[in-house]
Amino acid sequence: MAYRIVHYINQFYAGIGGEEKADYQPEIREGVVGPGMALKAAFKGEAEIVATVICGDSYFASNMDEASAKILGMMKEYKPDAFIAGPAFNAGRYGTACGAMCDAVSKAFGIPVISGMYPENPGVEMYRKSAWIIETPDSAAGMRKAVPAMAKLALKLLKGESVGKPSEEGYIERGIRKNMFYEKLAAERCVDMFTAKIKGEPFETEYVMPVFDRVDPQPAVKDIKHAVIALVTSGGICPKGNPDHIEASSASKFGEYDITGVNDLTSEKYCTAHGGYDATYADQDADRVLPVDVMRDLEREGAIGKLHNKFYTTVGNGTAVANAKKFGAEIANRLVADGVTAVILTST
């Protein structure tokens, strides 16, 4: 008998809609939907997708506990042997939802949970210890590569076969240490690696050291009444028409815009360049993302010293971490040079 799989996808892959449907509430449908077709083909009859859970990305992200509890309830009667979520590629909210569902299903049902994501997806850092996450390219163009690897790993886990190293199976390192027997002693292996390293030859460590990239908090602002506060956003707010052509996704630049004398971001003059959320509300009133109106009131009342006369903006939507880092560093340099005291950074 074929193994029973429940598959999780978002509103987009279910063909329900894009950002305008991202608030779609969880539902479960019998059988295969969307990318489940490819999974089904990859299982070659050894496993069967008995049901597909569909949930809007924004709905899940805004109601994580409630959504996952609801979905667990819906899944129960389908008695799954394994749970597959995505693949989510580099979609942040989708990846987070896939990871959170894998975590919840694994805890509730104790069955194998598998997803697929691009290594920079925030869902990876959050859930790589809870789920088997196959490493995928950053966009759905990688579907054909991702799906067979996910199906293969799922079958291995279902059959109780031993799973090899991340590099052999294509999953993202989970931080699991396994005892293994080697022909060579540790000391010998260590010297081999060392000599390979000095010769400039490739070698593979047996224990990858974790990278902790944390920044210590800056001291608090002492005198807010004389402070210059700057607004920065990854929500893509920009002058109407997006004069610098900031990309709707995978942004390669940020914008710097003068707001001297601007007391309110009106729909006549401002909009969002962001392609990763429903732009309706930001286009109607960009203060909903970048609170210039309130900051001006606070400035007038003397609650803050000054609102900095420039704001900085980019689109945080599948943006490469390396780019975001570069933008942040450059923005910080300009703010320091302009005598800014502190920053409010808003994200959508």
Added chain:
Amino acid sequence: MVKEIERKLPVVHMCTIVPISQTVGANRIVPTIAIPHPLGDPSRTPEEEKALRRGLVERALKALQTEITEQTVFTE
């Protein structure tokens, strides 16, 4: 971005998906309303909405004035 700014200046991150902010490594975090309108709520009147936004911005200013030693989510 928030981390690179924090290397130079105090910064507060206002966002809706707090777990992502925590994973990225923001230190001062203020949770907001919803992804497409973090600092607004289109279902309210413009006056109510602005009052709501002001409350959140005031919380952000309070966060900037609070000494912290680790990641802190400011829920009030």
